[in-house]
Amino acid sequence: MRPEFSCILFDLDGTIVDSAPGITATLAFTFEQLGLPIPSPAELVAYVGPPILDSFRDLAGFTPEQSQQALEIYRPEYLRHGAFNATVYPGVEDVLKAIHASDVPLGLATSKPETPAKLILEHYDLVKYFDVITGASDDEVRSAKADVVEEALRRLVSIGADVTRTVMVGDRSHDVHGAAAHDVPTIFVRWGYGSPAEEVGSIAVVDSAEQLLPLLLS
CATH class of the missing domain: 3.40.50.1000 (HAD superfamily/HAD-like)
Known part of the structure; x- marks a missing residue:
C-alpha cells in the first residue's frame, strides 16, 4: 500500500x-477512599480520555488541592489493578x-x-x-x-x-x-x-x- x-x-x-473498565473501577475506589459518593457508571466513563486532573476539575469540581489528593490515591491503585483491565x-x-x-x-x-x-x-x-x-x-x-x-x-x-x-x-x-x-x-x-x-x-x-x-x- x-x-x-x-x-x-x-x-x-x-x-x-x-480501558474504561480499569479506569472507572479505579475512579470508584478513589471516590470511596475520599469518602465521597461514587458517580454513576455513565458519569465515570466521561472521565476516560481527557487528562485525569482535568477530569477531576471539570467533572468532579475538585480544587487543585483536592485533585492532587485524588491523584495520589488513583495513580498507585491504577498501576496495581486497573491498567490491565482492558x-x-x-x-x-x-x-x-x-x-x-x-x-x-x-x-x-x-x-x-x-x-x-x-x-x-x-x-x-x-x-x-x-x-x-x-x-x-x-x-x-x-x-x-x-x-x-x-x-x-x-x-x-x-x-x-x-x-x-x-x-x-x-x-x-x-x-x-x-x-x-x-x-x-x-x-x-x-x-x-x-x-x-x-x-x-x-x-x-x-x-x-x-x-x-x-x-x-x-
Missing part, C-alpha cells in the same frame, strides 16, 4: 484499547501491524502518563509497532493533548521522520483540538468514548478498524 500520510499518531484509551479493540492490532510494515513512522500520543501507557502496550505486545511512545509526563506537567502531540512530533523529528503530513487517530474532541493546534488533522473513531458532537473538526469518521486502514494507507 502507498502511504497516504508521512507519520501517524494514535491515541490509546478508546482508540487502541477499551481489551484491544477488534482489528486495531492489524492496523498497527500494517502501518509498521509500510515503514510509515508510528507514534503514540496519549493523555495517559507514559509509564502506564508503555506498560499497557507491552502487556498486549503492541509496543513493537511504535517508533515513539509519548504520553503525559508522570508528574502531569505535560498533560494537555496539544502538549503531548507537540512532544510526539518532536520525538518523531529526532529520529528523522518527515512530520509534514502527520495525521492523528483518536476518539475524543481533545484529540481533534490538540492535534489541530499543530496543524495535524484527525481521523475520528466511533468505537471509543466520544459523542457525535466531538467529531466536529475531524477530516473523517470511521466505525471500524477495517474502515480506518484504507484512509491511512491507500
Whole structure:
C-alpha cells in the first residue's frame, strides 16, 4: 500500500484499547477512599480520555488541592489493578501491524502518563509497532493533548521522520483540538468514548478498524 500520510499518531484509551473498565473501577475506589459518593457508571466513563486532573476539575469540581489528593490515591491503585483491565479493540492490532510494515513512522500520543501507557502496550505486545511512545509526563506537567502531540512530533523529528503530513487517530474532541493546534488533522473513531458532537473538526469518521486502514494507507 502507498502511504497516504508521512507519520501517524494514535491515541490509546478508546482508540487502541477499551480501558474504561480499569479506569472507572479505579475512579470508584478513589471516590470511596475520599469518602465521597461514587458517580454513576455513565458519569465515570466521561472521565476516560481527557487528562485525569482535568477530569477531576471539570467533572468532579475538585480544587487543585483536592485533585492532587485524588491523584495520589488513583495513580498507585491504577498501576496495581486497573491498567490491565482492558481489551484491544477488534482489528486495531492489524492496523498497527500494517502501518509498521509500510515503514510509515508510528507514534503514540496519549493523555495517559507514559509509564502506564508503555506498560499497557507491552502487556498486549503492541509496543513493537511504535517508533515513539509519548504520553503525559508522570508528574502531569505535560498533560494537555496539544502538549503531548507537540512532544510526539518532536520525538518523531529526532529520529528523522518527515512530520509534514502527520495525521492523528483518536476518539475524543481533545484529540481533534490538540492535534489541530499543530496543524495535524484527525481521523475520528466511533468505537471509543466520544459523542457525535466531538467529531466536529475531524477530516473523517470511521466505525471500524477495517474502515480506518484504507484512509491511512491507500
